[in-house]
Amino acid sequence: MNSRIIRRSRKLSHIAFIIMLAVEFSLVGLFPSPPRMTEASVNVDVTEVEQSAYLLVMLLDSGRIVVDRNQTLINDRRLGDKGFTPEVFENQVIEELRVRTGVDMRSFGEAIVPSLARRFLPILMQVSKETVASAQLVINQRGIGYKNFIPASFARLAASRFSSKSQIILKQVALHPRNPKNTPDVYEEKMLSRWINQSGRVQPHSEYIEAAETGKIFRMMVPLYYEKACLECHGTPAGMLDISGYPREGSREGDLAGAISVLIPVSRLAEAPDRMLK
Numbered sequence: 001m002n003s004r005i006i007r008r009s010r011k012l013s014h015i016a017f018i019i020m021l022a023v024e025f026s027l028v029g030l031f032p033s034p035p036r037m038t039e040a041s042v043n044v045d046v047t048e049v050e051q052s053a054y055l056l057v058m059l060l061d062s063g064r065i066v067v068d069r070n071q072t073l074i075n076d077r078r079l080g081d082k083g084f085t086p087e088v089f090e091n092q093v094i095e096e097l098r099v100r101t102g103v104d105m106r107s108f109g110e111a112i113v114p115s116l117a118r119r120f121l122p123i124l125m126q127v128s129k130e131t132v133a134s135a136q137l138v139i140n141q142r143g144i145g146y147k148n149f150i151p152a153s154f155a156r157l158a159a160s161r162f163s164s165k166s167q168i169i170l171k172q173v174a175l176h177p178r179n180p181k182n183t184p185d186v187y188e189e190k191m192l193s194r195w196i197n198q199s200g201r202v203q204p205h206s207e208y209i210e211a212a213e214t215g216k217i218f219r220m221m222v223p224l225y226y227e228k229a230c231l232e233c234h235g236t237p238a239g240m241l242d243i244s245g246y247p248r249e250g251s252r253e254g255d256l257a258g259a260i261s262v263l264i265p266v267s268r269l270a271e272a273p274d275r276m277l278k
């Protein structure tokens, strides 16, 4: 299978998930709501949280895809100014997100977009642009091919900028990460371990968790799979150094690469929506 087909099937499963959320939303309208678990959850629309989390994942992943698509340009050692500015990046990401989810960040006014997403998607876009902006010197360096500005490093930097600005935690994780900053927490590790033992592709996973220390939180994990182009670094033979200087993992096309993970502190959101920004 070529990578375009894989991307397409991934897109389809994501669309299926959005539809699933939409169906769930309409059912919530038809049936009496389930008993509320905590006082704090009273003001929080469950579907709004799920859809917003999913859109944040899609936006971060759209950034990864745009960096991937421009990789040859970014790595061109003969060219100085690449013209891959934060604005060029933004336009391509907005288009990618629109194609994948139907949400157009240019015209939120007309679309049905949860208010949580309306508030946080622009923040994620802003920090993603800042990530591209702060890499300009490296990107535009003539005479250097590989610059370590790749989808994974972009996603790690943008997600950590986002998490430092908001109380929503966004991460890119893997079971045996090259970069220790992509180390999963206990919950993420459990989910990734379960996924890695499953044959075929898995659906995104999400659930609400209630604990005394954290209150009610919402977690979502969306799997990332290796495509053919990834194998140049993550493929075989295992152990042989790739262009980035890391030993190859020995992965194959279609293997689970990791996940994008979101944590939304729902109780805190209900208590003080304005405090969601740090």
Ligand code: HEC
Pocket (backbone or CB within 6 Å): 068, 150, 151, 152, 153, 156, 172, 173, 174, 176, 177, 178, 179, 180, 182, 224, 225, 226, 227, 229, 230, 231, 232, 233, 234, 242, 243, 244, 246, 257, 258, 259
């Ligand atoms: C040019 C080599 C290269 C290619 C091609 C590449 N990666 Fe990576 N990948 C890396 C490096 C280097 C890191 C560590 C980046 C960092 O510092 O965060 C990484 C990290 C990751 C991570 C985060 C976990 C970790 O190991 O730290 C994931 C997930 C990942 N890559 C998936 C992919 C996928 C999926 C593709 C294809 C779409 C891909 N990679 C293509 C080099 C590559």
